[in-house]
Amino acid sequence: MLLSQLILTSMRISVALCTYNGEKFLAEQLKSLANQTRSPDELIICDDASSDSTVDIINEFIRTAPFTVRFFSNEANLGSTLNFEKSIRLCQGDLIFLCDQDDIWFSNKIAIIEREFLLNEKIGMIFSDAELIDENSNKLGHNLWYYCFPAKKRKEAMDSGLYRVLIDANVVTGATMAFRSRFREAFLPIPLDLPNTIHDGWIALAMSILSEVKFIECPLIQYRLHPGQQLGLGSLSAKNTNESVRSLEFLLRHRKKYSLPMSQTIDLLHKDIKRLYKIEEVISRYPHIASRFDLAICLDELIKRKFEYILHLENRLKLPENRVKRLLPIMRELLSGRYKRFSKGVMSAIKDFIIHPSKA
Incomplete structure (x- = not known):
């Protein structure tokens, strides 16, 4: 497709953001969404019964947001997987970008990913690497894929198919993911009985079977490691433990998960x-x-x-x-x-x- 055709082609873009007691980092994430060179057409926010100032931060952002924000507040806590399922169902765009409350998006993230979708109609999902930062937004010196999707795994995905890699272990973090909305009815509802798998692991596996998937090796977000977060890296999810998957210790074990006694x-x-x-x-x-x-x-x-x-x-x-x-x-x-x-x-x-x- 010619560049001139790309410019004239429009896709409606939805961002699905789930929040829960996210007052510490949410404002920074919302700012990064507002600073996108290609603004989303809508931001869907589903708050999961927060008890801190998260809702106040969201309402303040809605007043000045440069795009449509549709805000939904759950009366009772659904948990991260069901809350993401709800937000995905509410999206009206052609492309759905999943968004965590803790991270920071690079300003060109949406533009880069949208262009890849426009270049190849067969691509159903795209995900990228991420730059690791700490709770004070300091860079940690490694990217996410160093731990969960190293070069050997990327080669295996290209040679044998990403679905073979994903059946064995999830390497896709939802915060870096975007997919065509027309596929969602094929993988919803998200199963709750698949061991050690949350929403991103299931969506990635399903999409790798349903369509072509492209992975972008450059980081398009800053992925925050900090205590108390239980989203991401579904194959070794801390869902059933008290451990945070947004910790460096967890990522180190993810990289060397069989380097045990x-x-x-x-x-x-x-x-x-x-x-x-x-x-x-x-x-x-x-x-x-x-x-x-x-x-x-x-x-x-x-x-x-x-x-x-x-x-x-x-x-x-x-x-x-x-x-x-x-x-x-x-x-x-x-x-x-x-x-x-x-x-x-x-x-x-x-x-x-x-x-x-x-x-x-």
Whole structure:
């Protein structure tokens, strides 16, 4: 499409912002929305029964906002997933941008993403990297993808399909996401029974099956890490814990989630296998998604790989205490190829010979 055609083409853009006791950072986020070089056509705000000054901040912003703001206040707290579902349903635009209350959008975010949608009608969803900042808006020196979507995962997504990456682990943060509204009926309502998955993980997985997805490697928002926030990075969501997923400690574990004692890794893998079986059950309830590809084959491959990983770890833990007696089972494990697939190849085998894995 020519640049002149792009300029003449218009898409109606909605931003879906969910708030809950966000007085500390909300004004800064709203300011970044007002400063967009391409203003949204509407901002949908759904507040989830805040008890601080969040509603006052929103009402003050509405008085001066350079675009339409539609504000909805929940009488009772819905929780983040249902609140985002509500805000998505209320959007009237062709494109829906999800927005968290804590972040800061770069001024060209909407313009860049809209242009990518205009260039390719087949793209249904776009997401980007994010620059990490602390609660005082200081840069932390790394981008979000360093932790949750490193180069190896990006290559896998390009080579094998993003949906294969997302079935295994969510790498998409809702705060960086935009999608075409015409797809929403295919993935709504957002399932509440998918383990360790919140709204962004489900939407990303569904959209990767329903349409083409583009990821933009440059950061388009500043993503804030701070205590008390429970949105984002759905694959390891703190939904069922007291831990914030907007903490550096959480991101470090997300990057090295299997760099744990082997027994803990085995437990984690068994839980993940149960999650994969649940994915198949959940997707079967969404006919537009279930009909798009052979989910069973993809899940079977992943489940088989995880069982093989468990076997590798169990074989290493069962190695004899006597170093000489360890040599033969280590050689068998090497010849199986599992040291290469799941550990660091010969280096891990040598280490197991020198130090028993249970003592490493």
